[in-house]
Amino acid sequence: MLFTIKTERYPATDLGYLLHKHPAKIQSVAITAGTAHIYYPEANEHACKAALLLDIDPVALVRRNDANGFSLDQYVNDRPYVCASFMSAAIAQAYSSAMNGRCKDKPEIVDEPLPFEAMLTALPVKGGETLLRRLFEPLGYEMTIASAPLNPAFPEWGISRYFNVALRNTITLKKLLRQLYILLPVCDNDKHYFVGEHELEKLMEKGEGWLEQHPEKELIVRRYLKHIGPLANQALERMMKEDMEEEEAEAAPKELKRLHDLRLETVRDILRSLNVRTVIDLGCGEGKLLKLLKQEPVFTKLTGMDVNQVSLQIATRKLKLDSYNPDTRIHLFQGSLLYADQRTKEYDAGVMVEVIEHLEENRLWDMEKAVFQFARPGYVIITTVNAEYNVKYEKLTAGTFRHTDHRFEWTRSQFEAWGNRVAELYKYTVTYQPVGELDEAVGASSQLAIFKRN
Ligand code: SAH
Numbered sequence: 001m002l003f004t005i006k007t008e009r010y011p012a013t014d015l016g017y018l019l020h021k022h023p024a025k026i027q028s029v030a031i032t033a034g035t036a037h038i039y040y041p042e043a044n045e046h047a048c049k050a051a052l053l054l055d056i057d058p059v060a061l062v063r064r065n066d067a068n069g070f071s072l073d074q075y076v077n078d079r080p081y082v083c084a085s086f087m088s089a090a091i092a093q094a095y096s097s098a099m100n101g102r103c104k105d106k107p108e109i110v111d112e113p114l115p116f117e118a119m120l121t122a123l124p125v126k127g128g129e130t131l132l133r134r135l136f137e138p139l140g141y142e143m144t145i146a147s148a149p150l151n152p153a154f155p156e157w158g159i160s161r162y163f164n165v166a167l168r169n170t171i172t173l174k175k176l177l178r179q180l181y182i183l184l185p186v187c188d189n190d191k192h193y194f195v196g197e198h199e200l201e202k203l204m205e206k207g208e209g210w211l212e213q214h215p216e217k218e219l220i221v222r223r224y225l226k227h228i229g230p231l232a233n234q235a236l237e238r239m240m241k242e243d244m245e246e247e248e249a250e251a252a253p254k255e256l257k258r259l260h261d262l263r264l265e266t267v268r269d270i271l272r273s274l275n276v277r278t279v280i281d282l283g284c285g286e287g288k289l290l291k292l293l294k295q296e297p298v299f300t301k302l303t304g305m306d307v308n309q310v311s312l313q314i315a316t317r318k319l320k321l322d323s324y325n326p327d328t329r330i331h332l333f334q335g336s337l338l339y340a341d342q343r344t345k346e347y348d349a350g351v352m353v354e355v356i357e358h359l360e361e362n363r364l365w366d367m368e369k370a371v372f373q374f375a376r377p378g379y380v381i382i383t384t385v386n387a388e389y390n391v392k393y394e395k396l397t398a399g400t401f402r403h404t405d406h407r408f409e410w411t412r413s414q415f416e417a418w419g420n421r422v423a424e425l426y427k428y429t430v431t432y433q434p435v436g437e438l439d440e441a442v443g444a445s446s447q448l449a450i451f452k453r454n
Pocket of ligand 1: 282283284285286287288289305306307308311335336337338352353354355358359
């Protein structure tokens with residue numbers, strides 16, 4: 001199997017410097033159970049293409065297999081001929097300097113996104129073309145995918161699970177190699193070696209800066225770590241934590257109190273002032289609000305619901321619900337705001353802190369019915385970012401959202417128009433207030449609505 005990288009960025013032979021491999025030489029590197037050959041089918045100033053060809057020795061493969069007894073599978077399998085974890089390991093070995101962002105002779109181009117085309121032959125994909133697109137397109141790749149029938153004589157057998165794929169992107173070489181390093185075994189959903197703690201660290205390191213925000217993060221992590229639940233959960237927890245901490249803390253001016261804490265404290269104070277006793281936190285995430293409310297004995301029943309199982313696991317730990325002496329006032333469950341759920345009924349207040357902007361705008365209608373019509377708590381408190389305020393964040397360019405998972409961000413008048421309609425339709429009375437330091441022109445960073453059941 002073959003993996004090529006090509007660039008036409010002038011002078012294209014810079015690729016040789018970036019890969020630390022001279023275009024005029026054929027080089028060979030010993031890898032597990034075989035050899036990787038690196039050569040350049042094309043190398044001039046206008047176009048330069050480096051090829052990595054794997055020559056896996058099937059006999060050596062069998063010899064290093066620890067399986068006991070005779071298994072035909074050891075002898076008859078696709079491993080020597082596909083672009084999967086052997087290729088991934090070969091990339092890490094043959095192109096290690098490039099993958100680590102080192103370039104002795106031209107360090108200035110390491111961080112420069114260049115137009116690349118990568119070609120992979122015989123890539124085994126469990127999940128087919130749909131999965132391939134779900135993995136690569138969110139990272140900005142333009143793809144050409146070629147597949148063939150399993151056997152041309154028997155078209156009814158369907159298509160083969162091996163694909164030839166061309167990936168085009170303007171990206172740093174370091175990132176391209178890191179993404180392929182992780183995604184090749186993910187496509188295949190298998191690995192030729194033992195997966196342990198060490199593999200988790202590699203995933204965290206090579207995934208840094210792109211995997212945390214990938215919409216298929218969970219699938220990637222689980223497949224990469226060979227579906228070893230505790231390892232995968234650990235990775236996801238770590239990524240989520242880093243992601244959340246980066247979120248607004250980065251965008252917000254230092255002198256502001258952390259906006260998120262302010263929102264949570266504001267909600268707590270409102271709940272106190274409304275003499276609420278039982279609260280359901282809808283989209284509770286890691287349980288930050290519940291942690292704050294737990295300190296107040298006035299709350300007799302506190303429930304958190306979230307669609308994300310990993311968040312709930314973090315919440316369970318942070319709220320110490322799995323310890324010997326759990327707080328029996330607190331319960332968590334997995335559920336979605338888009339469906340009416342019996343378990344959300346009979347609370348004095350329902351809260352959604354920074355949740356609505358994570359829902360698809362065209363599904364808000366389902367949430368409205370589930371919350372305002374079905375659950376129908378005495379009060380509903382909702383916070384969301386104020387899009388007008390984004391101009392104050394230096395790091396946000398116009399038209400971008402504060403968080404990559406936000407589906408929309410509303411101005412004050414958009415939020416109020418939505419709130420007024422919902423209140424009228426479901427017979428609530430609504431009031432609004434800003435959260436955060438007030439700016440005369442653009443309002444505060446966050447906005448909050450209190451709905452009171454009529
Ligand atoms: N309220 C928390 C988390 C905000 S992040 C806090 O203030 O810290 C948004 C949360 O909404 C995430 O935890 C996400 O999993 C959850 N979420 C997104 N869509 C959801 C849905 N349809 N139903 C329930 N929760 C959802």
